[in-house]
Amino acid sequence: MYEKRERLVKASRDVTMYSKKVIFQVHRLNSKNKESVLEQAERDLANVKMDHVTRVAKELQGSEFWKFRRAYTPGMQEYVEAAAFLEFCKNGRLLTLDDLNESFAELKDASSNDFQLNLLDYLLGVGDLTGELMRLAISSVTDGEVDSAKSICNFVRSLYMSLSLISQEVDDSWEMKQKMEVMLQSLMKIENTCYTVHV
């Protein structure tokens, strides 16, 4: 049992590390390199999934999804953040939980398990997304792409509103509440950025 937990913690750490790299890469995006950067990031994210998320999936069946959640949640949150960040940059929309779980269906062969991302890890991961979007908004404005900052602002506003309606209901809502506060701070920074451009 302890060995399984150890393996999960290690796999989760790798998922975190490589997901962070994907996020870092997407931040290099500008109007000229858009396509190539996104393609590369997509390939890298697929590798994170095949190489490392599979290691998490392999270990878990039945009640173990919840039993060992604390061991693997950091990695999965980071993966969600990376995938959602990439999706926003590509299509300007919010990656859904169903999208993610469909993409995990292909792990079934490799892991011989029906791995499903749980709702909490999805919400907590999406909560972190705002921080990245704030950085993106600020660099957009620096690059003179004011409209891009505005559309980020609108996206984050609606995401924040959706989450604020359910954040209290999330298990152990303390962690989610923390994220909501950080999210609001980020949103206000984005709004201030738009304001500064405007006046």
Place this chain on the structure above:
Amino acid sequence: MYEKRERLVKASRDVTMYSKKVIFQVHRLNSKNKESVLEQAERDLANVKMDHVTRVAKELQGSEFWKFRRAYTPGMQEYVEAAAFLEFCKNGRLLTLDDLNESFAELKDASSNDFQLNLLDYLLGVGDLTGELMRLAISSVTDGEVDSAKSICNFVRSLYMSLSLISQEVDDSWEMKQKMEVMLQSLMKIENTCYTVHV
């Protein structure tokens, strides 16, 4: 002004260091070496006074006693602790504030100031005394001197009672309250020592 404070802090540190040495020395006391140890400790304490307390005394006049109290209080508390510890070991009685101030009268020539120990530093120093007496009681019992432990117990009890009647009135009573709690802990350890010997 800042230089004066610096000099006081340094002098106070020296008073602390050398007073601690005196306390350490008194702890070496046993039934055989009593006289020689006490004589030596007494000489050393007199040196602390002449060499270092004088340095504190020199700096202070009028309202400066209170203005710079925070700078020199640690040293003076330690000095009180050492002097009171020595006096208890020698005569089994509590060194009074008047005793101390009389002994400081001779500094007048060296410091050209009328240095007087204030009540707070005296009380806070005496409050620390109990910790040393606890160590002394435990080692007395180890050396088979049960009566000595009992007389320490009675001394500390009456000291604690006296202090508990005034501790609340002391300026910034928080510091004194802390000491009272530590004192009670020490007293209870002394009592437990006496109990263990008894049963």
Place this chain on the structure above:
Amino acid sequence: RQFEEFRLQLEESGAVRERLRAIVSELDSATRLMQAQLLLIHHSRPSPEILSKIKAHTEGLRSIYGQLAEVLKSVPAQYYRYHDHWRNQTYTVVFLLAFIHWLETGGLLSHGDAAALLGLKDGEFGLDLEDYLVGLCNLSNELPRYVVNQVTTGDYDCAKRASVFLSDLYAAFRMLNLRNDLLRKRFDGMKYDLKKVEEVLYDVKI
């Protein structure tokens, strides 16, 4: 044996707390919903539709406070024993009502009017004065963000309105002799809100 009686008393007060908790959790849901709807006013000019949609909840709040009062009736004179249960939510409720009132009228919702909106009566289950004042501090905290967003949307007058309102509120608070507690701390923060709003007004003028 007296402890049997103690057990009953403690269970009774535990039961009161349980009932309060259940009602307060409804209060929590209601205010959360109102807050989420209020977010919309940051996204565009505040339309009467949005405001009346939020105001539509007032009825529900009144009924919830009525339930709290009902529970408290069963333990007379213990309002302040249980006060902590609904305190945080009441800050938010006052904030919401006062914000809407300001958006509609530009003026300050008085303590009496706030209590009346919630169906609270002095003497029975009233609106605690300090709760009301903390709610106003929350309003103050929200104004900088609101002004920034409104100016971005193109409503430049908003900064002037908010600055006048806030500096009056600040001056009024200044005269109060506040204890060294939460309210005092929250009021100390009001200074920064005012400063921020004035800076926006300055930016607009420049």
Place this chain on the structure above:
Amino acid sequence: RQFEEFRLQLEESGAVRERLRAIVSELDSATRLMQAQLLLIHHSRPSPEILSKIKAHTEGLRSIYGQLAEVLKSVPAQYYRYHDHWRNQTYTVVFLLAFIHWLETGGLLSHGDAAALLGLKDGEFGLDLEDYLVGLCNLSNELPRYVVNQVTTGDYDCAKRASVFLSDLYAAFRMLNLRNDLLRKRFDGMKYDLKKVEEVLYDVKI
């Protein structure tokens, strides 16, 4: 303008607090004196003289609580608003009275009797049940030290008396459904007091 009225209300409640503070500081002095006198019972067998000397303060306490009640009368139904002011001191008062009662009778001072000694009446300014219970926890904390000292003085029966008293008290507390608060934490500590007293009893037997 309503803030002028607020200022008056806050100053009024500030004045209440000032008056309570002054009275509580008297209460503090009285209990401190009683506690110091009680220290003597650790030094030797508790003599009736010492006990009656401490009990002589009860009159004074009653008068002080009377003054608190008087102040509270001017702000009806706000007992729990100001409760924190005299709470700590009341723990100590209950501890002192219950300790003396146990020394004299070997029994537990009941809630009703404690209140009666202090001249407190339910409905008006009563003795809060949880305050009373915390006071008993303080008594429990004191017993190990007392037993250790009495056995050292040669009173070996004391351990038995204390052990029986404390295990009854512990069992009685066990039946209460305590909230997760100070009282709960203090009660958790009672286990260690009981264990310590039982160990002394064991030492005596061996």
Place this chain on the structure above:
Amino acid sequence: RQFEEFRLQLEESGAVRERLRAIVSELDSATRLMQAQLLLIHHSRPSPEILSKIKAHTEGLRSIYGQLAEVLKSVPAQYYRYHDHWRNQTYTVVFLLAFIHWLETGGLLSHGDAAALLGLKDGEFGLDLEDYLVGLCNLSNELPRYVVNQVTTGDYDCAKRASVFLSDLYAAFRMLNLRNDLLRKRFDGMKYDLKKVEEVLYDVKI
């Protein structure tokens, strides 16, 4: 929009929690009562009457765990999502059952037997292994006090029995490769329990 569905899911899980909370509060009352009854065995030799009186509650526990299992059935494979709700109480339940078992047989209640007594089946709603082990640590913590009291009452053999049992238990735990968590910390405390029991055994021999 997915968030509406999320809200429904989370509310459902909130409802599960509410139901669990209500059942666990019953579990709490039951264990509190059993613990209070068990206190009696410290003050006299444990009579079969006391033990069977406590054991009579087992039926009730089984029914309560049955209700928990029933609720969990509605959310398959989520045992560990809600595990925290009944964890503390389960430690106590295991402690109680294992203590009674030891008093009656001098042996260790196995994981399987404990689960069986509570009507718990692996695969469905089982008795978590770590919960069982923490319960045994609680038993270890209780033994020094029990032994001290029994020796005081005159049962000198008890020290021997407890010492053998505890050193076996300690040796068995040492074989487990415990991670650095709650269980590990509790196990570290077992060493002191064993030491204390052995000291009593030494006193008795002398």
Place this chain on the structure above:
Amino acid sequence: RQFEEFRLQLEESGAVRERLRAIVSELDSATRLMQAQLLLIHHSRPSPEILSKIKAHTEGLRSIYGQLAEVLKSVPAQYYRYHDHWRNQTYTVVFLLAFIHWLETGGLLSHGDAAALLGLKDGEFGLDLEDYLVGLCNLSNELPRYVVNQVTTGDYDCAKRASVFLSDLYAAFRMLNLRNDLLRKRFDGMKYDLKKVEEVLYDVKI
């Protein structure tokens, strides 16, 4: 026994504190009123009427400090034992006087002049140098807000005046060898005030 004498001494010092507290609470009210009146100067050009209205309080302050000095006379050479009681209020008083002085003259109120305004004399009950300097830091903190508001009102010269004054003040402070304490921390903040005022000056020039 010396402790009886100590008790008397400490009670005497307690009485001194009580008297100081009462006087300082008056000082608090006075400065609160002055601060509230001073708020008006942010919203329009500072008129001589407003300033002389605030200055009218100086007499009152002088009398209050006179009372403090009177109390301190009874405990010679213990100014710094009780200094904390009026410290915070003195920061505010210095801030207020120095602000008014700057508004009227554009110059810095000297330590000596501040003391003279308050009727304080060195040697007896003086104006502590560090208190004076912290008061100036408070003035520095207020200037950015003042300048922003004045420019908004249309007084563009104000930025220049404040910038010159503040950079002189900053340079003067830099010459002091400040220890690493409250004053040092407050002085570090002055840098940001200066920067902000200079930014406004830049905006105005543009």
